[in-house]
């Protein structure tokens with residue numbers, strides 16, 4: 001959906017710089033619109049008509065990507081220490097609307113994360129109505145007792161400090177300390193708190209899937225990301241999504 005916008009506003013919202021920078025680039029002949037030097041910061045342009053220093057604009061119609069969150073990176077813009085946003089081009093951090101992660105992973109959790117500037121997509125992906133499952137690979141401190149699968153699947157498990165039971169979740173056992181857990185909701189520290197509720201402790205945690213999209217199939221190394229359109233993403237997560 002292309003929309004004509006003021007040249008200076010478009011470039012500022014894409015994170016290239018301030019409107020005054022755009023005026024300087026126009027003076028220096030660094031911006032082309034439809035093959036001709038731009039003349040005014042106020043001229044109305046379509047994003048695909050513009051070249052800045054000879055380059056097309058970077059994702060002018062929205063930015064969505066999948067990312068392999070490393071351990072120890074925080075899903076926040078403000079905190080101290082390593083932030084997930086440190087892994088992305090600096091210009092992306094100046095974009096409006098801003099990028100945000102679809103839900104969060106704890107600092108000590110690695111794995112698949114979606115980042116987008118599309119508020120509607122973000123809402124769709126987190127809405128319980130869409131039934132998008134999340135799968136976590138878990139290493140436990142102590143061996144399973146044997147009843148965890150039934151307790152997680154019962155729809156009756158109550159987390160400490162909560163009253164509403166968790167939705168039924170599926171436990172896949174690889175061995176007595178290695179499991180996968182498939183959740184259909186996202187509560188604060190949910191996987192860690194579910195195992196705490198059955199007397200265990202999570203040692204390592206990684207999100208391996210969102211819907212049917214598998215981190216392994218993406219071949220993304222920790223800290224790497226891959227851009228895609230909202231339609232591509234939805235069809236990878238929910239395979240029968242119409243595009």
Ligand code: URA
Pocket residue numbers: 104105106109136188189190191192193205
């Ligand atoms: N459950 C957790 O405990 N932590 C996460 O980061 C995600 C799910």
